[in-house]
Amino acid sequence: MTAPGEAARRKPARRPTIKDIARRAGVSESAVSFALNDRPGVSADTRARIRKVADELGWQANSAARALSGERADCLGLVLARPARTLGVESFFLQLVSGIQEVLSARRTALLFQVVEDLDTECALYRRWWAERRVDGVLVVDPRTDDPRPALLAALGLPAVAIGGPTAPAPTGPPTAPLLSTVWADDAKAMARILDHLHDLGHRRIVHIAGLPGLAHTARRIHSLRTEAVRRGLDARQVRSVTTDYSDAEGAEATRRLLDAAAPPTAIIYDNDVMAVAGASVAAGRGIPVPGRLSVVAWDDSPLCRVAHPPLTALVRDTAGFGRLAAGELLALLDGGPPRTVEGELPHLEPRESTGPPPHGN
Structure with a gap:
């Protein structure tokens, strides 16, 4: 059984109200409302005294009430x-x-x-x-x-x-x-930078493991990959995109399918860091050295990319x-x-x- 004193100690403290502030400051409740809401109607000295009392009591505006009255909910x-x-x-x-x-x-x-x-x-x-x-x-x-x-x-x-x-x-x-x-x-220019890097290295079979289909940035990246491939005279059948849900599981599964192909890609671009790390792990598990037989690029840099073995080439952004x-x-x-x-x-x-x-x- 809980002692009365203990129950009192556990009871949540009551939030201070405008009435509490008015009582301690010796002013009306309307004066408190004017002061705390930056409205005219009280002197500068009274406004300062009211705000000081409000701070001492730990008063905070009720955002729900403010929203209902037409003010911001913050x-x-x-x-x-x-x-x-x-x-x-x-x-x-x-x-x-x-x-x-x-x-x-x-x-x-x-x-x-x-x-x-x-x-x-x-x-x-x-x-x-x-x-x-x-x-x-x-x-x-x-x-x-x-x-x-x-x-x-x-x-x-x-x-x-x-x-x-x-x-x-x-x-x-x-x-x-x-x-x-x-x-x-x-995203289009970012993809072009990746293609510049891989193309300059000599890659011609490049696959982009993209994120969720239907997202605008996924569509832009896929379109940019195709455009940049055409501009460089690359075979559209060997430079393409596949979509996933961004997870490591789907990134790994997509990588397995690509590596099982008759002419597997020599470079894979992953739409995030976790898929890139998962894909590199799949390659390692199959004895495919990175980058000796497969180059890997992550769209987003992260500590995962930097501590992976080998560290992953990545797009860096703030x-x-x-x-x-x-x-x-x-x-x-x-x-x-x-x-x-x-x-x-x-x-x-x-x-x-x-x-x-x-x-x-x-």
Whole structure:
């Protein structure tokens, strides 16, 4: 049986209210409301005294109440519609979120993050969040080639920044139109840099193990690979892409199928670091030396690429900086700025020991 004193100690402390602040400061509740919400109606000295008392009591604004009253919720949303099993091994989103959070923390703005199964569920979540005034805006990731989200955001009037590439032209029209900005990186030029490196080494059989089909950046990378192959006079049957779910399991399985072919590739480009490491492991297990018989390139650099044996050639980009850029653009929209399309820094290729000339005669 719990003693009365122990129960009292376990009881959560009551949150301070405007009434508590008014009582201690010796002013009316309306004066407290004016002071804490930066409204006229109180003198500078009274405002300073009220804020000092509020700090002493540990008072914080109730974001839900503020949202219902028409003020900002001080919260942004981020929904990820991907297989949850792929998140634990991929570093890209962890770095992206760290950059986003760095900017939001400075503004005392929260990030509401949720993983869902599919795009329909993501769209339903936007509708609920906006109806409940849970968020002031959203960061939209993984733009699709056929993407319903821009139209939905327009209908809701929900400010947004699309991360990773244009999903639709920036909206125009009356002031009630939503604000949609875009931050993106040039996947086509990045792919061209990889092809330059492999082609200069002498590779002519090159396969790209891509991520999820239907994503806009997947389509851009596949298109760029084809375009660059044609420009260099390469056989389209020997320079191609296959899609996966980004997981190490599918990356490894795709690698096995390619290495079993009658004319296996001499170089493989993987759309993320975990697939590249998994693919290199498959090659090692079959006694295929990297890069002696197979060159390996990872689209995203990470500690995995640097500690692998051999270290993997990879595209290097400031993913956290990309997150900071996106968060800053959304906050700028909420502060009344215009929608913009902003290009991030082009990734550079870091050649390491996993790429070299193809075997003689290939």
